[in-house]
Amino acid sequence: MTVLHANMSVAESASGRVRRHLLVDRIYHWLMAACVLTLLATAFLPIIGYKFEWLGLHWTTGVALSALVLIHIVRAVIWQDFWAMMIDGADIRNGWRRVARALGGKGAEPALPGKYNGLQKLYHAGIAVLVLSIVITGLLMLLKIDTPLWRRNPYVLADYQWGWIYVVHGFAAMALITMVMVHIYFALRPDEWRLTRSMFRGWITRREYEEHHDKTRWAADAR
Amino acid sequence: MQLFRYSTSIYGGSDVLIGASWDLLKWFAVAGAVIIVLHAVLKALTSRRVDRA
Numbered sequence: 001m002t003v004l005h006a007n008m009s010v011a012e013s014a015s016g017r018v019r020r021h022l023l024v025d026r027i028y029h030w031l032m033a034a035c036v037l038t039l040l041a042t043a044f045l046p047i048i049g050y051k052f053e054w055l056g057l058h059w060t061t062g063v064a065l066s067a068l069v070l071i072h073i074v075r076a077v078i079w080q081d082f083w084a085m086m087i088d089g090a091d092i093r094n095g096w097r098r099v100a101r102a103l104g105g106k107g108a109e110p111a112l113p114g115k116y117n118g119l120q121k122l123y124h125a126g127i128a129v130l131v132l133s134i135v136i137t138g139l140l141m142l143l144k145i146d147t148p149l150w151r152r153n154p155y156v157l158a159d160y161q162w163g164w165i166y167v168v169h170g171f172a173a174m175a176l177i178t179m180v181m182v183h184i185y186f187a188l189r190p191d192e193w194r195l196t197r198s199m200f201r202g203w204i205t206r207r208e209y210e211e212h213h214d215k216t217r218w219a220a221d222a223r
Numbered sequence: 224m225q226l227f228r229y230s231t232s233i234y235g236g237s238d239v240l241i242g243a244s245w246d247l248l249k250w251f252a253v254a255g256a257v258i259i260v261l262h263a264v265l266k267a268l269t270s271r272r273v274d275r276a
Contacts, residue, residue, distance in 0.1 A: 047245050102269055163240030167227060170243030174251040181255030185262070 114217030
């Protein structure tokens with residue numbers, strides 16, 4: 001596998017491209033996006049007045065999202081560079097320098113990030129908390145509906161416990177709207193277009209890699 | 224503005240918590256719009272400053 005990666009990197013280096021996302025990760029991203037958008041639409045369109053039979057599509061999509069998240073967690077822990085997405089001291093230092101300079105300060109320039117910058121990692125942490133909250137409460141809420149696989153049994157929890165489960169599910173789902181808006185905004189910004197392209201085609205150019213990333217923190221050539 | 228939704232107990236007891244208030248939905252959308260506008264303005268201002276320098 002490592003040899004395969006190395007060979008791929010040599011070929012990509014020659015063509016001036018650096019691989020950022022494998023096909024499997026891009027497929028995961030777009031399937032997750034489809035699930036989240038479907039879940040938001042089936043949850044909130046009826047609330048704002050577009051009435052339709054939403055529950056069947058909502059819970060089946062929720063189960064699909066749960067499976068995708070489980071696969072992603074296993075993949076991130078075993079096959080991907082788990083720590084590449086964790087906020088570290090360098091990210092905090094860079095973030096502080098960026099804020100100081102944005103406010104007119106003349107301190108040190110922020111250093112280049114690794115594969116992901118501090119804000120991307122922060123965004124990922126936020127999305128992880130929200131989606132895990134939604135998945136866990138959503139799976140519990142399946143106990144309140146009849147499906148082809150099981151009969152409803154809402155009596156496993158008390159009314160007030162169900163109330164709090166619905167509160168967490170609802171707040172996390174509404175916060176997801178904010179997060180999706182911000183995500184789409186950044187994806188459409190021209191200065192972030194290389195990242196959006198990499199989520200479609202898998203690569204950034206070598207020049208983009210050298211301009212925007214610290215080779216010691218994201219050794220793309222070594223993978 | 225309500226934070227939570229309650230249903231009235233059919234047995235006449237205290238109201239039962241049933242979820243988050245959907246009145247908050249528009250405020251989460253507004254929060255997204257505010258973040259986007261603030262970032263766009265900040266980016267425009269800082270890039271102008273860099274251009275001048």
